[in-house]
Amino acid sequence: MFENTPFVIAELSGNHDQNFELAKSMITAAAKAGVDAIKLQTYTPDTMTLDVRHGEFMVSESDSLWYGSNLYDLYAKALTPWEWHKPLFDYAESLGLVAFSSPFDLSAVAFLESLDVPLYKIASFEMTDIPLIQAVAKTGKPIIMSTGMASFEEIEEAIAAIRAIGDNPLTLLKCTSTYPAKIADSNLLTMADLAKRTGCSVGLSDHTQGIGAAVAATALGATVIEKHFVLDRSAGGVDAAFSMEPAEMKALVETCRSAKEALGTVTYGGSEAEQKAKKYRRSIYITQDLPSGTVLSDQHLKIIRPSLGLAPKHWSEVVGRTLASDVQKGQPLFWDLME
Structure with missing residues (x-):
């Protein structure tokens, strides 16, 4: 599905502070850092919530970055203006990046389809929004879906909703939906289990x-x-x-690429590059000049580097054998030197 793996996405979110030139500068910097893609979020306050100023429409968690904020105002502050999408996508693509977005309602899907985005991201809080997932599946395009707080049953429901419509390439992201997330809450083994249980490609949306x-x-x-x-x-x-x-993003890209390369394949016996080094293993060598007819003892032999003589595993077989010819100190021991 992706030319590079891991496929690294820089999420712009609302960090552009609704400054278009800042958003472009972020894309430029992301490209220089080596990411593969940039992602926006496509919503308005009205597609996210209601303009209500009390109760559950306020961020009540005291440990939240946005504690005390009104949801409607928070989304108004963080949104990416829809008229920015095409110029930002075009600019990102001119730098060789894949450019796409997370839609948060059906109108956003229709809008992004008008821009012919190459793939879609379902955010973790939206992965129980089956009508939204169905609308994205109907596009036939690849889907990346964050699982966040979802139970395995909810993940199965979302996958079933997609598969009932089409065979969209699907990648499931392990995601801890706290901001910032504690490293101890990552539970990355879940990601590997998710791949095993669903057969889907997997990844990480990392907070x-x-x-x-x-x-x-x-x-x-x-x-x-x-x-x-x-x-x-x-x-x-x-x-x-x-x-x-x-x-930091540059370091992430480079280190993840190195980690991926280091995985390699299941290999025993050393890589091709290691073959020359095998000569520096140990083998059995003569430690002094000896005449033919000498009965070899451990005083005459030593297991040393390099490995041009008999392997150390033959030690018990050669001690007590008789030399068939004269030998010199530093000579590797071979079978044909013994009777």
Whole structure:
């Protein structure tokens, strides 16, 4: 599904602070960092929630980055204007990046289809929105879906909704839906189990700080890594606290690529590059000049490097044997030197 694995996505989210030139600068920096794709989010406050100012429409978790915020105002602050999508997509594509988005309602799917996006992302909080998932499946395009807080049964329901419509290429992302997420809450073994139980490609939507979880996920078979991106955390941004700066994203890309390359294949007997090094294993050598007819003892022999003589496993077979010819110190021992 992806030319590079892991396929690294820089999520712009609302870190552009609704500044178009800043958004373009973020895309430029992401491309220089070596990512494969940039992702936007396509919604308006009205497609996300109601303009209500009390109760459950307020962020009530005291440990949240957005504690005390009104949901409607928060989404108004974080949205990417829809008129920006095409110029940002075009700019990203001109830099060789894949450009796509997460739709949050049916109108967003229709809008993104008008832009002919190459794939779709279902956000973790939307993965129980079966009508949205069905609308995305009907496009026939690849889908990346964050599983977040979903139970395995809910994941199965979402997959079934897609498969009832089409055979869209599907990648499931392990995701911890806290912001920022604690590294200890990553539970990356779930990702590998998810691949085994569903047969889908898997990856990680990572909200931790740093690159450790992404590298570990790569080692466990992640084909996609998604990270929020910001030019400068100290300048703020709605998701800045758990977003990667350009130098960090570059390190993530390079380290994940190295981790993927290091996986290689199941190999015994050493790689091709190691074959020359085998000469520096140990073997049995003569330790002094000896005449023909000498009965070899452990005083005459030594197991040393290099490995041009008989292998050490033959030690008990050669001690006590009689030399058939004269030998010199430093000569590797072979069968034809003995009677």
